[in-house]
Amino acid sequence: MLDFAIRARIHAFETEVRNRAIPGVWFLAPCIRSTMVHFDPLVISQASLLATLVEAEVALPASVESLEFPGRKITFPVVLDDKWNREALEKYMRSIRDRAVYLPSNIEYLARNNGLKSAQDALKKLVETDWLILGVGFYLACPFLVPIDPRSRLVGQKMNPSRTFTPRGAIGIAGPVAAIYPIESPGGYQLYGRTLPPWQTWGKGRDFSPESPWLLRPFDQVAWEIVSEEEYAQLETRFDAGQYAFKIEDTMFSMADYATFIDSIADEVKEFKIRQAQGAVSEETRERELFAQWDRTRRAELEARQQDATLTDTTGDESGEHVASSLSAHVWKIKCAVGDVIQSAEHVLVVLEAMKTEVNIEAGEEFVGRRVKGFGRGAKEGSSVSAGEPLVYFE
């Protein structure tokens, strides 16, 4: 269960461990309910490290109720229901899965799944609260954050299967946690907006450095400022040029204040959770059916394709030295035939298409003067090949 008191205790524990500067400890990786200590066993044994960690834990106060945690409040400009995430979803519907409970709109799904009336209601809830960073990790300092206000804690399932593409800076929810994608990447969180990424590869700009190309730390808080797509595009350019400076102020997370706040809204939270649970149940039921349908169709298609492949696979001898696909792509054009003799290293054998770009697969020096004797299984115009898959075989 998500519990701020547990997370706060982890944070206090980590602070204590860091203060002790234990030799051999590379870093700590805090999560929502745990932390992992990465250490060098050649410098410190597991046993003595554990002993030191226990000492640190014992040194903490019994309760974290009175603790305060310093952090920063950082304002992120956000475009809600933006075109980039919608495009990512359209791409997903075209190439991966076209029907799911979270399609065609992740946001409408989030609204239903949390017992809310409309997508607008969902978006409003997501930006009207400040968020607390609970973890920074996974890949490239990706921040994991939750709304401080429990009435804004929307939940959603992960997309299944995942997307192959998510724009950087996309914000999505899975379970009760949101993430901001640091770079363009695959992913499965339910997307609802786009902000500036908390990762700057080259460390450019006031808030980054080449030694620390990430921005966020646990117990930082995030506030949102809604901007338009046009404004975002300009901010993004400034960000990339190292000209953007986030609005950052020092702040304190007080466990006591938080407890008081929770008490004051207890009834509303209870009511929200009831409707949320109802929404989740009906969405889960729908998704089980939709997933089963999709899975059946997919299996049928796969079988049909395999059938087709065995029937048409008469493209010559398939063994020995070959030119392989350098990436996963669609085969656009086959530019050689069995019996062709390669004239030059630049002789184009196959043209692949990936990400709307044509990629020439050249014979390479080692096959100059050699004769084409056959094609790989996937080397058919219109079919797809994966990286490393043989395309053309030589005598």
Place this chain on the structure above:
Amino acid sequence: MTDPAPPYASHKLLVANRGEIAIRVLRTARRLRIPTVAVYTRVDATAPHVVLADEAVALRPDDDDPASNARGYLDADAILVICKERSVTLVHPGYGFLSENERFAQMVVDAGIIWLGPRPDTIEAMGLKHRAKELATEVDVPLVPGSKSLLRDVEDAVGSADTIGYPVMLKSTAGGGGMGLVVCYNADELRAKFTLFHNDGVFIEKYFAAARHVEVQVFGDGQGRAIHMGERECSVQRRHQKVIEEAPSPFMVRRPAIQQRMWDAAVRLAEHVKYESAGTIEFLVDDATGDFFFLEMNTRLQVEHPVTEQVNPGLDIVELMILQGVTRHDKPTGSVLLAHPAYEQSVYNVLPDKRKSHAIEVRVYCENPAAQFKPSPGVLQQVEIPEYEWLRVESWVESGTTITPYFDPLACKLIVTGSDRSQAITRLAQVLGEVKIYGPPNNLQYLRAICESEIFKAGSATTTFLDTFMFTPKAFTVLTGGLETTVQDYPGRRIGLGIPRSGPMDSLAFRFANILVGNDPGMEGLELTLTGCRLMFHVPTVIAVTGATVKLNVNGTSVPMWARLVIPAGGKLVIGNATGNGMRAYLAVKGGFPEIPKYLGSKSTSLGLGGYQGRALAAGDQIALGDCTSSDSPSTLTIPTAVVPSYPTDWAIDVLAGPHCDPTFVTPSGISAFFATKWTVSAASNRMGVRLEGPRIEWARETGGEGGSHPSNILDNGYAFGTVNVNGDTPVILTNEGPDMGGYLCACTVASADM
């Protein structure tokens, strides 16, 4: 030099250019407190000239095609619209692009905007070769001796050649290519070779076996007054592309009388055409006699103008261009040359023995001297240029800059100044040794070799010097890259935050390879995956290959793995595909790859970062080497067979159970089954994880609750190197590129020694 505030209060300057020259012009404008406007194309949206200007306007914002969008800098109409919309009063065109486009200049002038360059009619006249030559002849500026008109026949040619004197050069008006130029040393040769030129228009010119390229910087006020600012020599050139430029000319300083005659000739021509603004008159100089001949006039600010500024302290040619433009605009008969005594000719008539300084400029290009100077676009992963008071840097690049294929691949110009030429050369060599521009290949090593050559040091380089200049890069070239051949080092990154540790998957074999070549065991090397690669080493190099069993040969001769090898200069190393059960082979090279920069503390390639361009090697890539040659005796060194790791089909690995190896998640019998199962490694495994195929997991629960719908889901949890998490129903051993936390339960963690 001048009081900046008042004269420019009402002005706004647009730079119709990009890269270092845009920044150069903006710098002066900012010093003069003139508001500035930059223009940019898509790939330059975050370029420093855009950041530096007070306003920046996108060119062709609606053109999504990067190649045609990049031609925006040539879009005269679009730039003029921007000038009008932004109330621009001054346009500086830099060099290249529209700088010598008389139509654009005229459009600017017609719009009532000040063109910071020569009048459009001057640009046009000097752009027409025959017209430029006529103008030069009119004021006795000598031309290269040649036939006055096209040759009628072979006898006409011989007649002309007799007048000019041998050797002569036959040229075709069709121009270009090898057929365009033929050198003849006597009449017989001329008769024989003339027939090669069928019906083309052919003419004849005096041929100089050894020639210099010397040019004079001039400045005119448009009223008929002009001055020179001394000469520059640019004899070090490659196919008419200048590589090194200097001021003064080492040739001319030894011949002050000729130097003075050349200056005078340049001023004569500039005054004759009532030249306005900055220009350069280029001469061909006969190395034997010092006779000089007019080649052409460049009606713009030149790339190499900084060397002239460096030897004339206080001179800022861009400022002068602005001053002249504004002065003439305010008063049509105004002359900056009359108004400012600092621009008197006497300032620049410095005799060689009175010269206090010498400046040399090198152009750093992202091009590969080992591959016919092919441009090498890519990301500059590290840019570090030292600072010295005697070093001027004109640059637009920094760590992370992408050199695109759309523009000239000039990264920066380095200009050194010394009290004399020899000090300047010493400083240049020092800087070229210190500058770090790491990314795709560039010409820094080449420039350094030229700088250290006896011919250059002696000031004896002629225009054909580089034609025969031998240069071998300390590097290897990738002929074929294989499936996934990446740069890795050990132990990689240890910073957490989901930045993968990366590094070699088989670190034992990797370290063996390094030990064999005499490196530190963690030194960066290559990791090959399944398919081999072919590499060509330009210089003798000590290497070793370890890991999965592969066939190896050097220049066709089979050589052993797990042994130190010496590849001869120009040798080809062919690493075959993995043949046994192993998947990854390793190549260590003595001295590693010094020009692969560290990213977050490591050179390992990971998630599109680090390594060489953040990616696997591909054909055509070139990686610079360090101290790669064996200094000790060539005794062979091998790893004893007994120590060589084996790569069996079946592996038993030691694991530490937990934390989710618990009946809460998996049934007790399921836990036993998990450890008792002989799992099969899936083909979908990669550097992120080894995926295991086997029976279904016997879950003890229906869903993951708050963590997700699948029983393998948990809220979140840290992952260690070697942790086996269960991804749906697939256990995955998380390896070097694995995540450090996530929402799948973890059954156990593999002991580091077994990874």
